[in-house]
Amino acid sequence: MTTYALLLRGINVSGHRKVPMAELRALLEELGHGDVRTYLQSGNAVFTTDDDAPEDTLAAAIEDxxxxxxxxxxxxxVRDGAYLAAVAGACPFxxxxxExxxxxxxxxSAPVTPDRFAAVDAEAHHPESFALGDRVLYLYTPDGLGRSKLAEAVLRPSLNKGVVATARNWNTVRRLVEMTAAG
Structure with a gap:
């Protein structure tokens, strides 16, 4: 049995694309997953499964x-608990x-390389900063994401073409690590 986190992108924002968490839990259970729990209303769930399908296959089934x-x-x-813990442990900040x-x-959804972000002048955004890891970009924004010009630059659709990208603040990162470890 493996414990996974499910990260949904762009739901329950300003009343659009509503996915009630109780219905998401029910849907995951209908797909045969167990120990389903959700975190916040922004599209985070944790579940267990003995399905040894790749994470991308699990994600595609949930998208359908x-x-x-x-x-x-x-x-x-969809990411397993070991990956989430490794991402948290490798944080360069x-x-x-x-906070x-x-x-x-x-x-x-796939590895990203520094060339993807070569057009971003990181120095121009100091003290904000970013670093790449294993299928993750760590983003330090001292004044928060909403005011960050660096976040705006690195999250531009043109820089993220061909991959799915979804951001979580560090409180959520830590909580998902805890939830998948306790799974």
Whole structure:
């Protein structure tokens, strides 16, 4: 039995693309997953499964089920607890010293390389900063994501063409690590 986190992209924002968490839990259970729990209303779930399908296959099945149930397609990423713990452990920023809103993990559906972000002048955004990891971009925004010009630059659709990207603040990163470890 493996414990996974499900990260949905772009749901429950300003009353659009609504996915009630109780219905998401029911949908995951209908797909045969167990110990289903959700975190916040922004599209985070944890579940267990003995299905040894690749994460992308699990995500595609959930995307199809969401489209059938809610009438719209929603990008999903599925990551196991070991990966989430490794991402948190490899953070190049002093996560323990920062507020959760100051640090984010942008999870990607595939590896991203520095060339993708070569056009971003990181120095122009100082003290904001970013670093790449294993299918993740760590984003330090001292004043929060909403005011960040660097976040705006690295999350531009043109820089993220061909991959699914979804961001979580560090409080959520930590909580998903805890939830998948307890799974």
């Amino acid at each position: 089920a969401i489209e059938r149930r809610f009438g719209f397609r929603c990008d999903c990423l 002093p996560a323990a010293e920062l 959760g809103k100051q640090l984010h993990a942008v999870y990607y």
